[in-house]
Amino acid sequence: MKFLVAGAGGVGGYFGSRLDENGEDVTFLVRESRQNQLAQSGMNVHSIHGNYSFTPKTVTKTEGSIFDVVLLCTKSYQLEQMLQDLQPFIDKETVIIPLLNGMAHLEKITNHFSREQVMGGLVFIEAYLSQDGTVHQTSSTHRMVFGEWDGTSSRRAEAVRKAFEGSRCEVKVSTEIEKDMWEKYLFIAAMSGVTSLFSQPVGPIRELAWTRGYLIQLIKEMESIMRKSGAHLSSDIAEKHMKTMDAMKYEMKSSMLRDLELGKKTEASHLQGILAELAHAQGVSAPCLQTVFSNLQLHEQGF
Ligand SMILES: NC(=O)C1=CN([C@@H]2O[C@H](COP(=O)(O)OP(=O)(O)OC[C@H]3O[C@@H](n4cnc5c(N)ncnc54)[C@H](OP(=O)(O)O)[C@@H]3O)[C@@H](O)[C@H]2O)C=CC1
Ligand SMILES: CC(C)(CO)C(=O)C(=O)O
Structure with missing residues (x-):
C-alpha cells in the first residue's frame, strides 16, 4: 500500500514517520523548501514515545504518480492549495x-474529489515543528481515529489499520466517525478558544473558578449550536470533555495558542468562526463564543 502524507508538519510528520518506522511505503508531499530541509537533515521525530530519524521519500506537486492512501495534514487555510496540488x-x-480539526473542510474535499474517496478522520496529539524542521511530539495521547461514513468495516479501512498495526502510535477504526469528529471539534474549538483568550495552557484555566466557569459556559454554547445544526453528540459530552481537560x-497548550505565540495565522475562522456564523443564522446569542472569536480576529488583524 502506497501512502502519501500531504503536509509534513506536526501531524503529518508524526503519523507519517510512525508508518515509515513500521516498514510501510510512505512519501511526503512537500513544498521545495521543506524538501530541501528534509534532504539535508532527514526527518527527525523527538517524541515522548520514542525518537525516530530517517531519510524520507518526498515529492513536490510537479512530480505526480498515483497513491493508494492520502493522509491530508495541512492547516485549514492551506487546504485549497493542497487540494489542487494533490x-x-x-x-x-x-x-x-483528512486529519484536520473541525468539520468545514469535508465539504471542500468531497466537492474537489468525491464523497466515496474520502473517509472521516481526526487525531488526538500534541505535535509541532521547530525551526530546524524537527517534529516534536509531547502528549501522552498520540491517537488517530478514522472510518467510513456509514460505519462499516471496509477492506480499505482495515488495510490502513493493518499498516499501523504494531506501530508506536495508536490507530483506531471508528464506526461513528462523524460523531467522533463533531465531538473532537467541540473539544478543540473550546480548548483552543480559552487557551488563546487567556494566553495560558489548560492547567491554570481549569483551576481558577472564573476561567473554569467560562470554559464550561463556552462548551455549553458550542454544544447547543452544534446540536441545532444536526450534529449527533453524546448526551454527556460536556462532562466528558471537562474530564479530559x-x-x-x-x-498542555492547543496548537492554536502555539501558533499565536509565534505570530502565525490561526484556524479561527474554520473552528470558532463557523460556529459564530451558525449561531447568528440560528438567531441565538453566544457571548462566550463571540468573545473568544473576537479575540482571535483581533490577533489576525495584528492587534
Ligand atoms: N499539531 C497538533 O498537535 C494538532 C493539530 N491538529 C490539526 O491538524 C491539522 C494540521 O496541523 P499541524 O500539523 O499542526 O500543522 P503544521 O503547520 O505543523 O503542518 C502543516 C504542514 O502542511 C504543509 N503544507 C501546507 N500546504 C502545503 C502544500 N500545498 N504543499 C505541501 N505542503 C503543504 C505546511 O508546509 P509549509 O510550512 O510549507 O506551509 C506544513 O508543514 C490542523 O487542522 C490542526 O488543527 C489536530 C490535532 C493536534
Ligand atoms: C488539543 C489538541 C492538542 C488535542 O489533540 C489539539 O487537537 C490541537 O491543539 O489542535
Whole structure:
C-alpha cells in the first residue's frame, strides 16, 4: 500500500514517520523548501514515545504518480492549495483521510474529489515543528481515529489499520466517525478558544473558578449550536470533555495558542468562526463564543 502524507508538519510528520518506522511505503508531499530541509537533515521525530530519524521519500506537486492512501495534514487555510496540488497523485481508487480539526473542510474535499474517496478522520496529539524542521511530539495521547461514513468495516479501512498495526502510535477504526469528529471539534474549538483568550495552557484555566466557569459556559454554547445544526453528540459530552481537560497535563497548550505565540495565522475562522456564523443564522446569542472569536480576529488583524 502506497501512502502519501500531504503536509509534513506536526501531524503529518508524526503519523507519517510512525508508518515509515513500521516498514510501510510512505512519501511526503512537500513544498521545495521543506524538501530541501528534509534532504539535508532527514526527518527527525523527538517524541515522548520514542525518537525516530530517517531519510524520507518526498515529492513536490510537479512530480505526480498515483497513491493508494492520502493522509491530508495541512492547516485549514492551506487546504485549497493542497487540494489542487494533490490532483496528480489521486485516481478514483485513492482514499483520502483528512486529519484536520473541525468539520468545514469535508465539504471542500468531497466537492474537489468525491464523497466515496474520502473517509472521516481526526487525531488526538500534541505535535509541532521547530525551526530546524524537527517534529516534536509531547502528549501522552498520540491517537488517530478514522472510518467510513456509514460505519462499516471496509477492506480499505482495515488495510490502513493493518499498516499501523504494531506501530508506536495508536490507530483506531471508528464506526461513528462523524460523531467522533463533531465531538473532537467541540473539544478543540473550546480548548483552543480559552487557551488563546487567556494566553495560558489548560492547567491554570481549569483551576481558577472564573476561567473554569467560562470554559464550561463556552462548551455549553458550542454544544447547543452544534446540536441545532444536526450534529449527533453524546448526551454527556460536556462532562466528558471537562474530564479530559482535567486529566491533561497542566502545561498542555492547543496548537492554536502555539501558533499565536509565534505570530502565525490561526484556524479561527474554520473552528470558532463557523460556529459564530451558525449561531447568528440560528438567531441565538453566544457571548462566550463571540468573545473568544473576537479575540482571535483581533490577533489576525495584528492587534
Ligand atoms: N499539531 C497538533 O498537535 C494538532 C493539530 N491538529 C490539526 O491538524 C491539522 C494540521 O496541523 P499541524 O500539523 O499542526 O500543522 P503544521 O503547520 O505543523 O503542518 C502543516 C504542514 O502542511 C504543509 N503544507 C501546507 N500546504 C502545503 C502544500 N500545498 N504543499 C505541501 N505542503 C503543504 C505546511 O508546509 P509549509 O510550512 O510549507 O506551509 C506544513 O508543514 C490542523 O487542522 C490542526 O488543527 C489536530 C490535532 C493536534
Ligand atoms: C488539543 C489538541 C492538542 C488535542 O489533540 C489539539 O487537537 C490541537 O491543539 O489542535
